[in-house]
Amino acid sequence: MSLDENAEAGAPGYALLKAYRPFPGVSDELLDPQGRVRPVWRPFLNHLSSLTSEEISDRFARGNQYLNDAGVYFRQYGQEGANEREWPLSHIPVVISEDDWQVIAEGLVQRAELLEQVVADLYGDNRLVSEGFLPANLIAKSPEWQRPLVGIKPNSGQFLHFLSFEIGRGPDGTWWVLSDRAQAPSGAGFALENRVATGRVFNEFFAKANVHRLAGFFRRFRDHLVDLRDESDSRVSILTPGPLNDTYFEHAYIARYLGFMLLEGEDLTVENERLMVRTVAGLRPVSVLWRRLDAAWSDPMELNENSHIGTPGLVEAVRRGSVTMVNALGTGILETRALLAFLPRISEHLLGETLKLPNVATWWCGEATTRSYVKEHAESMMFSPALSTALPFASAQTDFIGKDFHKFHKGVLDTWIDNKRDALIAQEAVTLSTTPAYFEEQLVPRPMSLRVFLARTEKGWEVMSGGFARIGRTEDASAIAMQAGGSAADVWIVGGKRPAKDTLLHQTESPYFKSQPGALPSRAADNLFWLGRYVERAEGAVRLLRAYHARLMETADPDAPLVSQTADYLEKIGVTPEDPVPDALIAMLQSAVSSAGKVRDRFSVDGWLALNDLAQTANGAKRAMRQNSDIPRAMGLLLRKITGFSGLVHENMYRFTGWRFLSIGRALERAHRMTDLLSVFTEPDAPEGSLELLLEVGDSAMSMSRRYAVSLSKATVLDLLAMDGKNPRAVLYQLTDIKDHIDDLPGETEHGHLSDLARSVLQIHTSLAIASPETLNPAALSELRDQIAYLSVELTDAYIR
Numbered sequence: 001m002s003l004d005e006n007a008e009a010g011a012p013g014y015a016l017l018k019a020y021r022p023f024p025g026v027s028d029e030l031l032d033p034q035g036r037v038r039p040v041w042r043p044f045l046n047h048l049s050s051l052t053s054e055e056i057s058d059r060f061a062r063g064n065q066y067l068n069d070a071g072v073y074f075r076q077y078g079q080e081g082a083n084e085r086e087w088p089l090s091h092i093p094v095v096i097s098e099d100d101w102q103v104i105a106e107g108l109v110q111r112a113e114l115l116e117q118v119v120a121d122l123y124g125d126n127r128l129v130s131e132g133f134l135p136a137n138l139i140a141k142s143p144e145w146q147r148p149l150v151g152i153k154p155n156s157g158q159f160l161h162f163l164s165f166e167i168g169r170g171p172d173g174t175w176w177v178l179s180d181r182a183q184a185p186s187g188a189g190f191a192l193e194n195r196v197a198t199g200r201v202f203n204e205f206f207a208k209a210n211v212h213r214l215a216g217f218f219r220r221f222r223d224h225l226v227d228l229r230d231e232s233d234s235r236v237s238i239l240t241p242g243p244l245n246d247t248y249f250e251h252a253y254i255a256r257y258l259g260f261m262l263l264e265g266e267d268l269t270v271e272n273e274r275l276m277v278r279t280v281a282g283l284r285p286v287s288v289l290w291r292r293l294d295a296a297w298s299d300p301m302e303l304n305e306n307s308h309i310g311t312p313g314l315v316e317a318v319r320r321g322s323v324t325m326v327n328a329l330g331t332g333i334l335e336t337r338a339l340l341a342f343l344p345r346i347s348e349h350l351l352g353e354t355l356k357l358p359n360v361a362t363w364w365c366g367e368a369t370t371r372s373y374v375k376e377h378a379e380s381m382m383f384s385p386a387l388s389t390a391l392p393f394a395s396a397q398t399d400f401i402g403k404d405f406h407k408f409h410k411g412v413l414d415t416w417i418d419n420k421r422d423a424l425i426a427q428e429a430v431t432l433s434t435t436p437a438y439f440e441e442q443l444v445p446r447p448m449s450l451r452v453f454l455a456r457t458e459k460g461w462e463v464m465s466g467g468f469a470r471i472g473r474t475e476d477a478s479a480i481a482m483q484a485g486g487s488a489a490d491v492w493i494v495g496g497k498r499p500a501k502d503t504l505l506h507q508t509e510s511p512y513f514k515s516q517p518g519a520l521p522s523r524a525a526d527n528l529f530w531l532g533r534y535v536e537r538a539e540g541a542v543r544l545l546r547a548y549h550a551r552l553m554e555t556a557d558p559d560a561p562l563v564s565q566t567a568d569y570l571e572k573i574g575v576t577p578e579d580p581v582p583d584a585l586i587a588m589l590q591s592a593v594s595s596a597g598k599v600r601d602r603f604s605v606d607g608w609l610a611l612n613d614l615a616q617t618a619n620g621a622k623r624a625m626r627q628n629s630d631i632p633r634a635m636g637l638l639l640r641k642i643t644g645f646s647g648l649v650h651e652n653m654y655r656f657t658g659w660r661f662l663s664i665g666r667a668l669e670r671a672h673r674m675t676d677l678l679s680v681f682t683e684p685d686a687p688e689g690s691l692e693l694l695l696e697v698g699d700s701a702m703s704m705s706r707r708y709a710v711s712l713s714k715a716t717v718l719d720l721l722a723m724d725g726k727n728p729r730a731v732l733y734q735l736t737d738i739k740d741h742i743d744d745l746p747g748e749t750e751h752g753h754l755s756d757l758a759r760s761v762l763q764i765h766t767s768l769a770i771a772s773p774e775t776l777n778p779a780a781l782s783e784l785r786d787q788i789a790y791l792s793v794e795l796t797d798a799y800i801r
Contacts (some may be wrong), residue, residue, distance in 0.1 A: 019444050020443050029436070040097040058437070060091045067086065069688070072197075074247075074249075083259050090446075090487035091360040092438050093491065094489050094491045098495035104167065104175055107175070108454055109355035109461045110356050110459045112356075113351065114343065115334050117350045119333065120159055123151070124153070142336050144336065144385075155318075159327060160328070162188075162221070163180070163458045164188070165179070165181065166450070167452060168448075169432070183335055187467075188254065190247075192214060195490050196488075209492070211492045212494075217462060220458070222259075225290065225326065227259075229287045235287070236260040238255045238262050239290065239292060241264070260290070261519065261521060263600040269313075270316060273316060275314065280800075284519045288325055291326065295330055299313065299314040301313060344359060358727070397766060445475075448467065450467055450468075453467055466490070467488040470490050491793065512562070520656065526800045528595070528602070530665060532664065534595060542635050543697045543699070546631075547693050547696050550632045552565050562688065580621070581621045586615075593611055599658075610641070613641065657746070662742040664741050664742070667734040667738050667741075668738060668791055672788045674721060674722070674730070678718065678721060679781035679782045682718065700721060703720060715774070722776055723773070732765070736765065738761055742761055747798065756794060
């Protein structure tokens, strides 16, 4: 039935389709050419129509909340620079039948095989150029052509291991390939998050629907990468440009999901022609590197000398066959837009087959091949056997161009480009099919393209049964990109039967064995260490600010001796006491978030959410609070959130080496701050009430009343806060904690002797353990404070530099 017939019959879902009118001459995913709802959409549409607008809104909010909690974002670029934006989920999935998807999958597998042969030829025998199938200038002048890689055969035997393709449906319902992604394809991690979020929006329906799952695709690709390792003790790692990259979230997400190390260029070094990662246990081999970094930036020695994010010598390691790159360096040449125009004939030459999914460049090879490319490569294209698919006007004028190209006047060419360019771009825009999006309680058609992912596995190329769709913000297809306000949607491939449950884990009948402990890169250790320090530093500042403002409210006199001294101490550590929420406190929390952001692959979603919530709460309090606000109460709220985060990490983080560095950072900061406080507030001339303040800041007032029958004194405070090995706020307790962690770190002993770091910790720990309250005068405490501070330098020298 058509839409009007649906209305007359009162068909389920029609109320949502009142505003749904496909564009003339454009294919639509929901409706067939006769205006009938496609069978694959009907169950979902019926489910959606059974929900009230309030229920739909609540469900959409549930999906958005999940994405916010998971920290999913994209980086949007504008005149004011880059800003992190919430992930723009279009909650209505794109639904495609299993049969339709099979056509797409077969075409893309064929295309992946073709691209593998093309790039192998370009960096090998180069017959495609020498025999006239490709213009030499097209390849040689491309910024993605990496000449140092010529003649290097990949260690694995293949150049390509992971690909993505942007595809769209044409007016006649045929799927077209819009672009190939072979450099460092992105989006697979976002596809997973889209799936989780959309599954939560429509959880009852999704659980019973015959939607193909995604986990098996990633499991098989992960197993393939593991099998590519040269040695069992070598690592598979993911190379990222770093946290400022627009898809860094995905890099960290995939690394955590697959269990691979996430590395930056500085984490790697080449030694004896082998690629090694700098870890706290020394150099360890990396034999498989899944790069998310453009090739040109990966090695400043042989590629882009201006790169500060690459690894010197990486190309040499590839040349020597000690590392498999995923994908191989130089494969970005396949993303050249003009190359699309030549692929149909190359397919017939190399595969003996026509392309199962046609190129959009068969009838338009992109703006890049209009003015700039045509003018630059006209001479070489004149002699190309592939000329019939090179230009939109070539098929009708092949003989003319082939014989009399020199007579094709420059002015005529310029005029043709000016007249045709906008029309050709518009043609591509309107031929993108439309799909439903929810707008003002109605479904409306919006342009879309699909990004589909392929991975090489043990059995060959496998197509992800889904992907993600980019949805236009308006009817204008030029607004399809997220940078232009577009959104992303999950893609459901629906079959005739319920898919088997599949997860990233798989059962095995092999004998049980324990895997080797994960290696901790030195950079990650550094960030975890400072994360512990920043969080503890913020907690100490919050405790002291609460104590200061409580006493200021009691006395209403900022010149009162204890209030004044506390203010002086806060100023000494860089915290302005007059501000309700000082900038220094905000900076401490932002530094903690920054350190955690650099090790997102090692952080749980709950931990990341708690830390961000803490920073956002502090920022909100700063905006809302005034001088006469109840500041102690606000500080108490921040304190509970800080300790909540610390407890979450302590209870849930696996006791890998990374946890030890985070714990050492926290313990060192607490020991240093408490020693410094004791040295100041136990001075002979310390104002009245200093001992009570120390107990409050050290959260030990209750312990004091239970532990000591005598009245409060300097000796009892020093005993409790400096020398009590069972009080988690005491300096000795923290030194014991540091000592225990360092005893379990790699290299704690060297040739049977303690390392310099372990020796220093033992000396400091022993000197405090045998001290007495009487000997812990302010001078001795200051010396102890400096010794504790220097442990940070020794730790850095031993494990991080």
